[in-house]
Amino acid sequence: MAKIKGAIVVEIEKCKGCGVCEVACPTQVIKLHTDVNGKGYHFAYMENPDACIGCANCAMVCPDSVISVYKMKVEA
Amino acid sequence: MDIKDIIKPENLVYSKSKLFTDKALSYCPGCGHGTAHKLVLQTIEEMGIESETIGVAPVGCSVLAYEFMDIDIQQASHGRAPAVATAIKRLMPEKFVFTYQGDGDLAAIGTAETIHACNRGENIVIIFINNGIYGMTGGQMAPTTIAKMKTSTSPYGRDTAIMGNPLKITELVAQLPGVYYCTRQAVHTAAAVRKAKKAIRQAFENQKLKKGLSFVEIVSNCNSGWKMTPVDSNIWMENNMFPFYPLGDIKVPTEK
Ligand SMILES: Cc1ncc(C[n+]2csc(CCOP(=O)(O)OP(=O)(O)O)c2C)c(N)n1
Numbered sequence: 001m002a003k004i005k006g007a008i009v010v011e012i013e014k015c016k017g018c019g020v021c022e023v024a025c026p027t028q029v030i031k032l033h034t035d036v037n038g039k040g041y042h043f044a045y046m047e048n049p050d051a052c053i054g055c056a057n058c059a060m061v062c063p064d065s066v067i068s069v070y071k072m073k074v075e076a
Numbered sequence: 077m078d079i080k081d082i083i084k085p086e087n088l089v090y091s092k093s094k095l096f097t098d099k100a101l102s103y104c105p106g107c108g109h110g111t112a113h114k115l116v117l118q119t120i121e122e123m124g125i126e127s128e129t130i131g132v133a134p135v136g137c138s139v140l141a142y143e144f145m146d147i148d149i150q151q152a153s154h155g156r157a158p159a160v161a162t163a164i165k166r167l168m169p170e171k172f173v174f175t176y177q178g179d180g181d182l183a184a185i186g187t188a189e190t191i192h193a194c195n196r197g198e199n200i201v202i203i204f205i206n207n208g209i210y211g212m213t214g215g216q217m218a219p220t221t222i223a224k225m226k227t228s229t230s231p232y233g234r235d236t237a238i239m240g241n242p243l244k245i246t247e248l249v250a251q252l253p254g255v256y257y258c259t260r261q262a263v264h265t266a267a268a269v270r271k272a273k274k275a276i277r278q279a280f281e282n283q284k285l286k287k288g289l290s291f292v293e294i295v296s297n298c299n300s301g302w303k304m305t306p307v308d309s310n311i312w313m314e315n316n317m318f319p320f321y322p323l324g325d326i327k328v329p330t331e332k
Pocket residue numbers: 135136137138154177178179180181182185205207209210211212213218298
């Protein structure tokens with residue numbers, strides 16, 4: 001059966017660490033990093049990448065449009 | 077399966093609108109202004125009208141919209157965006173013209189311009205970001221501030237007995253015959269973003285068909301002015317703003 005796999009790329013230096021993406025993700029993929037970027041923000045990253053389904057919810061709500069979403073079908 | 081196998085150009089399904097400039101948005105982390113900008117730019121990009129569109133920026137946090145949107149934009153004096161947009165549209169009727177305004181701009185100092193542009197039925201789009209506060213100047217009470225809401229000039233909450241009632245300007249302009257389409261949306265969840273995007277597209281399509289004025293309110297957060305985290309401000313908005321400012325269409329075209 002084909003499965004959908006997704007992944008996101010966050011522009012780390014432009015992320016403001018607002019956390020809006022984290023709560024928008026239906027599969028709890030995203031967390032804010034304990035490290036900070038050049039501006040001092042705890043940037044978003046995929047803590048749980050295997051769970052990403054590429055739904056783009058996180059990217060839709062990101063006020064700074066710093067998330068790109070990738071998605072592909074994988075034969076299981 | 078390796079993430080590197082997924083992150084390939086052919087698998088890209090969502091990315092930043094090409095109509096953003098490279099400048100980082102000046103908005104506070106989590107502020108809905110950035111999300112609203114994105115929906116406007118995505119709409120213009122999808123309709124392929126970037127070279128035919130002229131925006132009018134307000135005074136308020138989004139005063140610098142022209143720095144972020146890679147389209148033609150005229151910045152207007154505080155509250156005067158609908159008057160400036162009227163002139164632009166009348167001089168260049170073939171252009172798509174929209175204003176982008178906060179509630180202090182549109183519903184306080186610019187009330188006259190708003191109401192008369194709406195009543196005249198100017199063939200423009202008004203995007204109205206209602207965060208219930210004067211964000212840029214430090215979170216003062218606005219006409220749109222809801223009852224009991226704390227602001228820097230109503231620190232114990234808006235007491236309507238003394239400070240008057242909040243103004244539902246969107247319901248008010250919906251009464252005017254020149255307003256063809258009037259809707260209230262939000263951009264704090266993916267579902268809300270999808271609906272708001274559809275509404276903005278509808279508004280621009282109406283302008284293409286010369287239908288008159290389309291008014292799109294977006295109830296949004298001002299997490300800095302409200303003194304909350306972005307995520308908490310969105311929850312507060314759902315619990316407190318939406319009951320007074322219910323989301324959905326207020327006036328929809330009747331003809332088929
Ligand atoms: C003629 C004039 N009066 C007052 C001001 C001060 N001022 C700047 S922004 C603003 C209010 C903006 O609030 P709003 O429109 O709600 O936008 P927000 O910043 O919340 O997005 C005011 C009163 C000004 N710049 N010009």
